Amino acid sequence: MPRITQLLHRAVQINPRGTATICGERIHDYHTVADRIARAASALHRLGCQPGDRVGILALNSDRYYEALFACAWGNFIFVPVNTRLAPPEIVYWLSDSGCTALFIDDAFVPALPAIAPEVPSLRHIIHIGDAPCPAGLHAYEALLAAAPPMPDRCGSGDDIAGLFYTGGTTGRSKGVMLSHTNIVLNAINTLGGARFSSRPVYVHAPPMFHIADATLTFLCTTLAAKQIFMPRFDPAAFLRLVAEHRVTDALLVPTMVNMVVNHPEVTQHDLSSLTNCVYGASPMPDAVIRRAMAVMPHSGFTQAYGQTEAAPVLTLLGPEEHGTSPGQQRRMRSAGRAVSGWEVRIHDEHDNEVPRGTVGEVCGRGPCMMRGYWNQPELTANTLRNGWLHTGDGGYMDEDGFVYIVDRLKDMIISGGENVYSAEVEEAVYSHPAVAEAAVIGVPDPKWGERVHAVVRCKPGMDLDEAALIAHCHTRIAGFKCPRSVGFTETPLPLSGAGKILKTELRRPFWATETRQVH
């Protein structure tokens, strides 16, 4: 019966008057934050939200985002963190699919509300958590808190669904990953046991809070009663300033953020010596970038985390002792590390038999952090969790010492700037252009984004299309981060497999020729 709120209760016990959240000028201690959360839960209850109701959060990072997450856990509502980079039709899909009855929203997204709210029939209450004056028709967050007496923690079962984290759909549509309180709490504690966090961290929420990676730190930092600082959007210069100003001790960054930080012209002008634990993950890390990071932050240990939303998310960790220049370390730094405690990780063949060490198969995992399933998708759930194992869809092998090497994303996911982009969804947008005859979307190496979304296109005979026009077309269909950043045109048919599927390995080859180790 682990519950997310137990992490908060512990923080209040061990550090009631210590600073919990710093968001610009707004600073709260843990005792106050817990009171505000109890009031926010009470406010949702008074608005009519029932246990199990879904509550969306569409906002940049802030202390109120943090309070909204915990208020849902407190009242046994299900939070639905929404990707802030989605186009309105996609937001509508997430909110409708999950059936959200309430939505927290901040100033950045108020302008999009007219395109969203009328399209989500279940939505009854919109709560404004921004700093600007509350728009008409919305509930003002601070006024709700002031009016609502704190309610007791509802303390349900650990198996209750705590949140829906949407992840890109291979067939175009996103699907809601149901994570229970147990899933989320154990992920935090497993990660705590596997990495070398400070005993009382000072942490900056640099990645977006809707992402499961930052969510891991949200819960882990809470159980450690950490000081948590919120930056609305990631910015490397601001990040460097915050680290120096607040003596930040622990950080989580996706590789593109690490790249931006360590190559920032101001990186040597700030005192980063407080930073002793840097966790990175969510996409492959180019070797040059991690080497540079180790050089400019010599006081810090580095830990790579690998996982996926369905695993809540951490499956493996590669710790500081594996980051170095010995031949063994150089080899292991190309791996994703070893199973975190609480997970069994194996490499399976298509019949779920373990393959010999060194043989490529599908990375599978089993443990108490395995998702409860996909929201309203029992068949897909049964297939993904078949035989009691979570099937990640990632291809990899394991060495004799249990280090996992990811070689391919079986589901053709592209990870660009830490965001998952599913090629099928992009291909759908590309194909929707009337001039396109045939198209495939792949990830290609990119110095800034790790991977870049690239489309290979054959036009219909006699029709003409250029790169800019096709990209502009895609922007009318899908979020900007999913759109191709480059397009290659060809006049010959795309290579097909015997089963008639486009052989993406053939298309990728020229791009990855010099960087085969980082191919997924």
Add this chain to the structure above:
Amino acid sequence: MPRITQLLHRAVQINPRGTATICGERIHDYHTVADRIARAASALHRLGCQPGDRVGILALNSDRYYEALFACAWGNFIFVPVNTRLAPPEIVYWLSDSGCTALFIDDAFVPALPAIAPEVPSLRHIIHIGDAPCPAGLHAYEALLAAAPPMPDRCGSGDDIAGLFYTGGTTGRSKGVMLSHTNIVLNAINTLGGARFSSRPVYVHAPPMFHIADATLTFLCTTLAAKQIFMPRFDPAAFLRLVAEHRVTDALLVPTMVNMVVNHPEVTQHDLSSLTNCVYGASPMPDAVIRRAMAVMPHSGFTQAYGQTEAAPVLTLLGPEEHGTSPGQQRRMRSAGRAVSGWEVRIHDEHDNEVPRGTVGEVCGRGPCMMRGYWNQPELTANTLRNGWLHTGDGGYMDEDGFVYIVDRLKDMIISGGENVYSAEVEEAVYSHPAVAEAAVIGVPDPKWGERVHAVVRCKPGMDLDEAALIAHCHTRIAGFKCPRSVGFTETPLPLSGAGKILKTELRRPFWATETRQVH
């Protein structure tokens, strides 16, 4: 659905050919140990054991004890580790109360079998795990393993009962604490996250393996794929030799063991520099002993663990950063530390309201490691777990920073002249006298005070101390009403329980012989 065997599966994945167990001349790697465990489970199955059946283990520490524990988890049998210091009638009670159908036994206990086996009607199979030839009528362990094909892990629910740990013999009949797989696995992972274990420990099973304290390390070390060394019985000289020989990195010792080790004449003759993490707990640690330990093992961090079997067992930890000589550290070293992640710990009044910080009440906890209950004792279970909280029976208070100070087992409290006297506090004062080697403070009947504070003391060899001098010394440390009013000196070591705790029941007995009703 955490399962104990998942810890072992992980170890096999990450360290299949690394040494798992060293027991005298017998050395096995993790791959082999897992195979032996799968065969031992299969052997139990072939003998007719059904899932849920209880299987006793009555043996000194060994690799086969380890295999027996995991074989039960593998086959979904319930292990019942038996205290090795019990008299045969007490062993009979444990085995009968739990209804064991099978029993693992080693050479040390074979002589007691005629007094035990006929008295336990449920017992059908006795498996000999000793090194001597197998006695007639018993199953030889290695022969069973050779004959049984390995069976697949039964993989039940995390809520299944994994083990019965009997406790509470000091206050009457022992009771079986039912711990689930989830309880046990999460306790290991919580402890891992809270203390600073080596990433690949070398550990000596020095405390008896039947005790929940060593069991914590059994499971924690397995998930880390540690090298585990077994010493049949604790002996300080042998412990020192093993640490030096195997470069032991992590240790768990009860305070009496720490006392024996750090005051051993050979302590400075061995290289203990490999030992970097020393966990102690299970009873109060006199300040002089931990100071001495810190002095003779300067390379080691020290972590105090506090808990009880019903908590699976760890509730709070006091880490290395709180062990030192600053005023704050000196104050905090008298505490038991703060709630481990995954637990909420509070101090309650008799209505389960939290008392103000600094006020003494009952230490209570809530979290996923809370026992499933007492075997066949639903009323006692309901009372101990009332209102959703585990009631430890320990008196304590919490400071503003969440540090818990145990003032005494409520059951051990002495009430003298209407004043509550906590024996741990008095013992601290007695131990601070330089001539004291070992001491225990108990309440004894007194015509004037109801109960009188009485100390039983063994002096260091060659040192002299009389009653008046010791009482005068205590008066310089604690309030007059808390000071011993009488002192008994002994030259023999104080009687210890199997877990290494001083058996106060033994010390009280002569005083209370005619007034048994008033025993606490």
